[in-house]
Amino acid sequence: MSLTGGCYCGALRYEAQGAVRFKGQCHCRECQYISGGASNLFMGLGSEGFAYVKGQPATFTREDLDAPATREFCATCGTHILTRTPRDTSMLILKIGTLDDPKVFEGPQIAIWMNDAQPYHLVAEGVMQMPGFPGG
Template structure:
């Protein structure tokens, strides 16, 4: 299958918020920043990035805003019914969106390649050796030994 023919679908636990992403993600990995850890209740958030034009969203979300690493706001969208963390970004405003890989209908389609904010990784959750680790954001830092 050609990557352009790939369609990834997913949504929240109760099904009220859904998405459809067309084509392969621009990037995929694990984020170990404190915000993602607290938002997910886990050691990291598995994520995939897509251009806004490649993703369709269905259903109303509840948004939470927090300061982002690059300035401005990080916008996380959750289902107001079940509370699932589904995607990042503001529809109609942002040029790209982050899909949280745990929401995929077929989780085998997630193929992470990077670990970001590796400097914040808790000792109890080692970064897989197959990921290229960056201390903060990839365009800000050179990879570190994972």
Template sequence: MADTMTGGCFCGAKRYTATVADDDAYLCHCRMCQRISGNVSLAFKGMKQADVCWQTSPDYFESSPIARRGHCATCGTTLTFEFPDSDTMDLTVASSDEPARFVPRHNYAVESWHEAWLDVRDLPAMRSDENPNVVERWMKACGKLPD
């Protein structure tokens, strides 16, 4: 059954509404995704382009001879991966207003994954509100912690 999701960039300049058929997503480990995001992988939700409605269109970067990436030129958020000759696209899971709804179903471009980063469950964990340096800075600046 189709459902609606919303999302956008960090600063709010680029917003979208999309119709999704399921909550399946995937992780891309290719070097281009690593470099564009500054991270070890990028989580994506595959979509039909016609199912995504932008309030303000993303800025685009031709990241290779075969693909482009949508982003916000103001805050830098990576939003999409697209082949110009396709009717499908990928939205970044983290740009969704509810990223926890999505479930990773497969890995892509595993030739460049960083195995040490695949399962970090057993590493020590700390909540951001347990870091006194961060809490003090937020309280000084805003009088509260961010949502």
């Protein structure tokens, strides 16, 4: 699969090649800040196939966690592009809203961090639910 996308203001552009490993929605408390309160839609992609072709992102990593994710986002408009987790450095977690054509996502297969979900969060029928991150 070949994907292109970028942030809302256009300062960041990326290209990604390779297979989509999984498609999901994340209900963790951190994603709630970024999404505006709902879950966050993402796909897991091999990190070797991903490159920024315009601009470089700002990053944020919490210092109070054992294995914190690093979030990459546009310093100008604030759009979150992706997350990298030390749990699996071969993969990155790309935010669906940044794709030039978000329709290619086709919907999530898995809902993760349901332990953090709010009572009003929605999970479609047939989407597998997991309490945390897949594989620990």
